[in-house]
Amino acid sequence: xxxxxxxxxxxxxxxxxxxxxxxxxxxxxxxxxxxxxxxxxxxxxxxxxxxxxxxxxxxxxxxxxxxxxxxxxxxxxxxxxxxxxxxxxxxxxxxxxxxxxxxxxxxxxxxxxxxxxxxxxxxxxxxxxxxxxxxxxxxxxxxxxxxxxxxxxxxxxxxxxxxxxxxxxxxxxxxxxxxxxxxxxxxxxxxxxxxxxxxxxxxxxxxxxxxxxxxxxxxxxxxxxxxxxxxxxxxxxxxxxxxxxxxxxxxxxxxxxxxxxxxxxxxxxxxxxxxxxxxxxxxxxxxxxxxxxxxxxxxxxxxxxxxxxxxxxxxxxxxxxxxxxxxxxxxxxxxxxxxxxxxxxxxxxxxxxxxxxxxxxxxxxxxxxxxxxxxxxxxxxxxxxxxxxxxxxxxxxxxxxxxxxxxxxxxxxxxxxxxxxxxxxxxxxxxxxxxxxxxxxxxxxxxxxxxxxxxxxxxxxxxxxxxxxxxxxxxxxxxxxxxxxxxxxxxxxxxxxxxxxxxxxxxxxxxxxxxxxxxxxxxxxxxxxxxxxxxxxxxxxxxxxxxxxxxxxxxxxxxxxxxxxxxxxxxxxxxxxxxxxxxxxxxxxxxxxxxxxxxxxxxxxxxxxxxxxxxxxxxxxxxxxxxxxxxxxxxxxxxxxxxxxxxxxxxxxxxxxxxxxxxxxxxxxxxxxxxxxxxxxxxxxxxxxxxxxxxxxxxxxxxxxxxxxxxxxxxxxxxxxxxxxxxxxxxxxxxx
Amino acid sequence: xxxxxxxxxxxxxxxxxxxxxxxxxxxxxxxxxxxxxxxxxxxxxxxxxxxxxxxxxxxxxxxxxxxxxxxxxxxxxxxxxxxxxxxxxxxxxxxxxxxxxxxxxxxxxxxxxxxxxxxxxxxxxxxxxxxxxxxxxxxxxxxxxxxxxxxxxxxxxxxxxxxxxxx
Numbered sequence: 001x002x003x004x005x006x007x008x009x010x011x012x013x014x015x016x017x018x019x020x021x022x023x024x025x026x027x028x029x030x031x032x033x034x035x036x037x038x039x040x041x042x043x044x045x046x047x048x049x050x051x052x053x054x055x056x057x058x059x060x061x062x063x064x065x066x067x068x069x070x071x072x073x074x075x076x077x078x079x080x081x082x083x084x085x086x087x088x089x090x091x092x093x094x095x096x097x098x099x100x101x102x103x104x105x106x107x108x109x110x111x112x113x114x115x116x117x118x119x120x121x122x123x124x125x126x127x128x129x130x131x132x133x134x135x136x137x138x139x140x141x142x143x144x145x146x147x148x149x150x151x152x153x154x155x156x157x158x159x160x161x162x163x164x165x166x167x168x169x170x171x172x173x174x175x176x177x178x179x180x181x182x183x184x185x186x187x188x189x190x191x192x193x194x195x196x197x198x199x200x201x202x203x204x205x206x207x208x209x210x211x212x213x214x215x216x217x218x219x220x221x222x223x224x225x226x227x228x229x230x231x232x233x234x235x236x237x238x239x240x241x242x243x244x245x246x247x248x249x250x251x252x253x254x255x256x257x258x259x260x261x262x263x264x265x266x267x268x269x270x271x272x273x274x275x276x277x278x279x280x281x282x283x284x285x286x287x288x289x290x291x292x293x294x295x296x297x298x299x300x301x302x303x304x305x306x307x308x309x310x311x312x313x314x315x316x317x318x319x320x321x322x323x324x325x326x327x328x329x330x331x332x333x334x335x336x337x338x339x340x341x342x343x344x345x346x347x348x349x350x351x352x353x354x355x356x357x358x359x360x361x362x363x364x365x366x367x368x369x370x371x372x373x374x375x376x377x378x379x380x381x382x383x384x385x386x387x388x389x390x391x392x393x394x395x396x397x398x399x400x401x402x403x404x405x406x407x408x409x410x411x412x413x414x415x416x417x418x419x420x421x422x423x424x425x426x427x428x429x430x431x432x433x434x435x436x437x438x439x440x441x442x443x444x445x446x447x448x449x450x451x452x453x454x455x456x457x458x459x460x461x462x463x464x465x466x467x468x469x470x471x472x473x474x475x476x477x478x479x480x481x482x483x484x485x486x487x488x489x490x491x492x493x494x495x496x497x498x499x500x501x502x503x504x505x506x507x508x509x510x511x512x513x514x515x516x517x518x519x520x521x522x523x524x525x526x527x528x529x530x531x532x533x534x535x536x537x538x539x540x541x542x543x544x545x546x547x548x549x550x551x552x553x554x555x556x557x558x559x560x561x562x563x564x565x566x567x568x569x570x571x572x573x574x575x576x577x578x579x580x581x582x583x584x585x586x587x588x589x590x591x592x593x594x595x596x597x598x599x600x601x602x603x604x605x606x607x608x609x610x611x612x613x614x615x616x617x618x619x620x621x622x623x624x625x626x627x628x629x630x631x632x633x634x635x636x637x638x639x640x641x642x643x644x645x646x647x648x649x650x651x652x653x654x655x656x657x658x659x660x661x662x663x664x665x666x667x668x669x670x671x672x673x674x675x676x677x678x679x680x681x682x683x684x685x686x687x688x689x690x691x692x693x694x695x696x697x698x699x700x701x702x703x704x705x706x707x708x709x710x711x712x713x714x715x716x717x718x719x720x721x722x723x724x725x726x727x728x729x730x731x732x733x734x735x736x
Numbered sequence: 737x738x739x740x741x742x743x744x745x746x747x748x749x750x751x752x753x754x755x756x757x758x759x760x761x762x763x764x765x766x767x768x769x770x771x772x773x774x775x776x777x778x779x780x781x782x783x784x785x786x787x788x789x790x791x792x793x794x795x796x797x798x799x800x801x802x803x804x805x806x807x808x809x810x811x812x813x814x815x816x817x818x819x820x821x822x823x824x825x826x827x828x829x830x831x832x833x834x835x836x837x838x839x840x841x842x843x844x845x846x847x848x849x850x851x852x853x854x855x856x857x858x859x860x861x862x863x864x865x866x867x868x869x870x871x872x873x874x875x876x877x878x879x880x881x882x883x884x885x886x887x888x889x890x891x892x893x894x895x896x897x898x899x900x901x902x903x
Binding site for chain 2: 068069070071072200201203204205206207208209210211212213214216217219225250267268269270271342343344345346391392393394395396422424425426642643646649650651652653654675676677681682683684685686687690
């Protein structure tokens with residue numbers, strides 16, 4: 001996702017404090033926006049800022065500023081801390097954190113986990129913070145042992161002094177009273193004990209024994225389960241409802257109407273679900289969305305691309321005029337549908353409101369926004385709303401949005417009961433913030449030698465940003481704004497924010513990667529009103545397919561090897577050029593293939609990383625079979641190669657699902673898919689061999705969670721073209 | 737009142753007979769290790785062993801397990817006493833988000849109990865009822881093979897598992 005840069009300062013001040021039984025506590029200046037005031041600390045009731053804590057029993061605690069949703073930050077960020085603290089990562093106690101300004105993402109100023117940036121933006125500040133703590137302990141140790149600091153060394157949580165070993169905790173009391181160094185020297189990469197090495201995930205034990213706590217696992221005496229019936233057309237409201245039968249059913253405590261539906265609150269989930277099925281509700285459906293059906297809706301996009309409302313989004317060289325001198329122009333149109341995220345853990349949230357305080361248990365990617373939404377719904381101040389974070393049963397961008405937190409808060413308010421709202425799989429498939437459907441027209445101008453002279457592309461589709469800003473208005477606008485104004489702003493979100501500029505995530509990846517003297521990008525918004533959001537790799541999820549399909553078409557038109565043609569057009573993009581060269585070698589590009597197997601290549605930059613992939617495919621009848629994906633990634637320095645490799649495979653498998661099956665369609669505004677029988681997910685028997693190569697690098701770390709996704713569909717489609725001569729320009733890929 | 741054996745101990749529950757076993761486990765017996773994924777028996781997140789067979793419990797009425805043996809993830813092992821399979825899961829860093837892994841472990845354990853040394857094809861067949869949205873399939877396969885090798889006491893050599901060696 002696009003985020004606004006802030007000047008994250010490595011030199012921001014650190015603080016330390018000693019409290020009742022707490023030991024040494026050190027704040028981590030993650031962001032220039034972060035406050036490091038510690039207003040909640042009174043010694044007994046301490047609410048932590050982002051920090052490292054060493055307790056008198058010599059346990060290191062790490063309060064992890066980002067969410068763990070599978071991508072591996074739990075292990076990655078902890079390993080970064082461990083390295084500079086000189087403590088074995090497996091001995092560190094890692095804690096999920098609630099909502100607090102100290103935990104805002106150094107990019108964007110919100111407490112969000114996303115944009116594949118967790119390692120990239122925390123690598124320097126966390127290393128520095130941990131090194132400073134180690135230096136403080138060494139300084140205190142020198143004083144206490146009356147030895148010079150130069151004769152002291154550390155290893156795995158202990159200070160070594162003239163053959164004697166002392167636990168860090170022995171020096172914590174003194175260290176906490178002294179000034180903490182701010183610029184302690186960092187380790188050289190040659191001295192790394194933990195970083196750069198394959199090490200088991202730190203959450204592996206809890207996640208292999210059923211003991212990891214997800215949002216759905218939260219429970220306490222007096223907690224009820226809630227099932228919410230929503231309008232099939234997103235944004236609809238309740239006109240009337242009949243709950244007479246539901247109220248008679250066993251275990252049912254309340255039936256309440258909230259802003260977007262009717263909720264049954266019962267003792268157990270099964271009771272709530274059974275009762276919810278008996279409700280009859282009359283809906284007020286939003287007209288525009290209710291008039292949209294997928295079978296005819298694509299015309300909306302086509303007409304917009306042919307209309308007069310296109311806005312200029314990007315220009316290089318002579319822009320559109322560059323096309324005038326072309327010796328040849330290649331044109332094509334590409335389509336990608338709406339997609340659901342389908343996290344394995346359906347959305348859910350637990351809310352308890354008692355004595356003017358609201359407690360929220362949730363696994364989400366934006367605890368700060370979740371807190372704001374709960375505060376707005378309950379009418380409490382954010383200070384009275386506590387977010388208890390858990391592991392996330394998958395995120396992929398879905399849990400950047402906190403709609404389920406708002407719903408659970410409203411149900412708890414209306415019912416007066418502590419509730420756990422549980423979405424069914426059907427709810428989850430039908431009420432997502434979908435990957436925006438997109439249609440793009442390319443016109444690529446070639447010179448007389450067949451090289452690209454101008455790259456023109458226009459995209460039609462909905463934009464993610466207005467939907468996110470809409471939620472931010474509800475969740476983050478200060479409480480002093482009159483409710484009416486916030487409601488107005490919120491409802492106007494789309495119109496207010498959309499005209500300001502072209503949403504970067506609508507065009508990202510369409511034009512950047514290849515050399516061309518002239519580039520021209522246009523955009524036109526087509527928004528039926530289906531909520532859209534951040535779907536793993538966001539705009540790159542469709543632009544990677546579009547751009548790499550187009551590049552293959554151009555290479556084919558000039559009768560060049562498609563990989564060699566890409567190399568010729570990445571002279572200004574050395575990182576992408578290098579991964580292409582390596583994937584050529586590692587895949588044995590075009591050589592020694594079984595007679596009915598074919599290669600296709602695609603490469604794409606996203607989240608500051610470069611990825612090239614070669615798909616090995618065969619086609620039997622209309623069946624596309626993928627045998628192998630070879631993947632080369634350059635993501636700078638790698639903290640844990642095993643996790644990075646797993647993330648590449650994860651992104652590839654996620655993208656193969658989209659390439660082969662993924663399609664959300666609408667009928668009169670309602671999503672038609674509901675569960676895994678009609679929204680299929682790739683299974684083990686369909687998963688090809690995946691061979692991942694990571695380019696060794698000492699450069700600053702870049703994104704990993706998302707960059708594996710964008711090239712996949714194009715690599716497969718390009719291989720299908722090699723096999724059949726049929727150019728597939730629509731997702732999901734279908735030969736018919 | 738329904739009686740059955742849960743992780744080696746006799747239990748009795750008094751719930752509506754159509755309540756799926758999954759929700760009896762989660763809401764009534766408060767064992768949260770088994771997960772809810774789809775409610776239609778399509779994804780395998782809710783898998784438990786019923787008399788040793790990996791079974792989708794989100795669609796299995798509690799009445800169906802009367803007097804039978806039910807094993808949940810909690811019954812396979814725990815952080816203090818890990819099963820061979822769980823150990824292999826941890827060493828191979830199988831879990832990502834982790835949500836589906838209880839079901840994956842149950843299906844893998846049913847497989848190894850009936851077939852101590854499964855082939856790739858047999859692993860695919862046994863595991864394809866369990867969806868993982870994070871795409872941990874390659875590591876699941878690796879871990880099943882590692883556990884199988886451990887259990888039968890035979891070391892298998894997998895050149896692809898050896899990193900940094902060019903052959």
